[in-house]
Amino acid sequence: MAARVLSRLTAIAPGLAPLASYSFARDFQHDALAGLSVAAVALPVAVAYAQLAGFDPVVGLYSSILPLVAYAVFGTSRHLMVNPDAATCAMIAAAIVPMAGGDNALYLSLSITLTFLTGIVCIAASFFRLGVLADFLSKPILVGFLNGIAISIFLGQIGKLLGFSVEAGGVVPRLFEIFHKLPQTHLLTLSVALCCALLMLMLRYLPRLPAALIVLVAAGGAAALFGLNARGVAILGPVAPGLPHLRWPAFPPQNLASLVADAAGLALVLFTSGTLTARSFASKGGYDIDIDRELAGYGVANIASALSQGFAVTGADSRTAMAAAAGGRTQVTGLIAAATIALVLLFLTDPLQYVPIAALGTVLIFAAFSLFDIKTLKDLWGFDRAEFALALITMLGVISVGAIDGVLVAVALALARFVRQTARPRTEILGTLPDLPGFHSVERHPTAETLPGLTIFRFNAPLTFFNADYFKQCALAAADAAGPSLQWLVIDAIPISRVDISGLYVLRELLATLERRGITLVLAGRKTEILHWLDGLGLPSEQHQDHVFPTLRQALKAYQRQSRPTAASQNADVKSNP
Secondary structure (H helix, E strand, O other): HHHHHHHHHHHHHHHHHHHHHHOHHHHHHHHHHHHHHHHHHHHHHHHHHHHHHHHHHHHHOOOHHHHHHHHHHOOOOOOEEOOOOOHHHHHHHHHHHHHHHHOHHHHHHHHHHHHHHHHHHHHHHHHOOOHHEEEEEEEEHHHHHHHHHHHHHHHHHHHHHHOOOOOOOHHHHHHHHHHHHHHHHHHHHHHHHHHHHHHHHHHHOOOOHHHHHHHHHHHHHHHHHHHHHHHOOOOOOOOOOOOOOOOOOOOOHHHHHHHHHHHHHHHHHHHHHHHHHHHHHHHHHOOOOHHHHHHHHHHHHHHHHHHHHHHOOOOHHHHHHHHHOOOOOOOOOHHHHHHHHHHHHHHHHHHHOOOHHHEEEEEEHHHHHHHHOHHHHHHHHHHHHHHHHHHHHHHHHHHHOOOOHHHHHHHHHHHHHHHHHHEEEEOOEEEEEEEEEEEEEEOOOOEEEEOEEEEEEEEOEEOOOOOOOHHHHHHHHHHHHHHOOOOOOEEEEEOOEEHHHHHHHOOOHHHHHHHHHHEEEEOOOOHHHHHHHHHOOOOOHHHHHHHOOOOOOHHHHHHHHHHHHHHHHHHHHHOOOO
């Protein structure tokens, strides 16, 4: 009975099964050390990201407790740490600032509601098994999006490092305002930022140490010791102690439509980026994750964050990397990290008030640098200039129209890319090579041989309504290129994984057109499916059995057998008419 109940529960909460069979003797020591290490990284980053999103520092800590617990129960990754993330924070700010109109209480309320709705969207997407959307945004688009976010974060923190506020929105106006205000630079604030940056750079050579925590502790200690606040250096100020109170989000009903749209975009980005992190660490750990259950896990984590007055969370690269590097073995690592952050909220909030804003800005700028992926951009430039352009356009879209609209740009580009690749797929003429088995593109292999009177044509996509006419045009162009000696046009049907009714009608039209020219249309591969398609078109399959083959090799042999009698009769004619 207990096993049956556990089985039913794990269908909803997959994390319960490993927790129920958890081995304290084997794993707890490793998970405990990893959990403390994760908390050491998560504490300063959560405070910094709260600043980035426009919240009090304590809200970042609220967002780092219950989401970790919720994901440990509902997620499928052993290593993933669900926490605030730079990209989601930037998106929250971009979405909520115009609605809040400068009202801090309304801003927090709308952000919590957005987080709650994002969780609902993720759970609904999981119910409809939309985890496949994680594969929809291609690598170039995701790299471009995150690079755009990185540039936006960098520009947003420059004012904090220089000691003045930057009010303008957009990249160009913000740059103009920064240059205009350079004479207002507060030199002591800039000195604090430079010292923090130097310390961050030095700590890069000690990757096991929590660099952000060390920098903020050192900067806070210096601010308290030397009274930097009294000398014009801005600090965090008092941080409310205690755990968050659980409450339902409240918001003005007139904002619901905008919030739902923003939640859909936010859910897409946090799920895609989080899944990339989860997949990479699952691959290293030798286990698999369930994409659709991951969606539900992110959804529950975001609902937990909203109910505890936090903001949107996703899989966090730096904290997940720390969990793995510190030897974490199970999701208990996240539970220990959550407990550690809760203890800090209960007993250690007083020291946080001395942390300089410039130090937080420095931590965020280094986080932005880690987001910016120059290596992949170089790879794209060398591999495919069109993919590089796609990444660049997405990046410019994010920095020019903002993170939320940048998501729409990314989705539109993904759709355009998908439609272009499917509606106008690569077509090839195939030949054979004496030292290489199979059939190969004559464009890539100029020495490939083709038989006189026969052309093998490959269409690398399903045959559907939006590419059917293109298929016909390309097939007829291949027939025209072969010249008047063409007898057989062989279609390689293996890449044509699906044919809809428009594709079937185009096949019938192509058959009729070629027959009028005295050319035989032959289909090779997927023989059973093809004969079924022909029956559906009212073209009895038994009439076309001789022109449908299981493989290209069999079609080629049939053509050669048919050609031999013709060649023999021609030789006989020559002998009888010397």
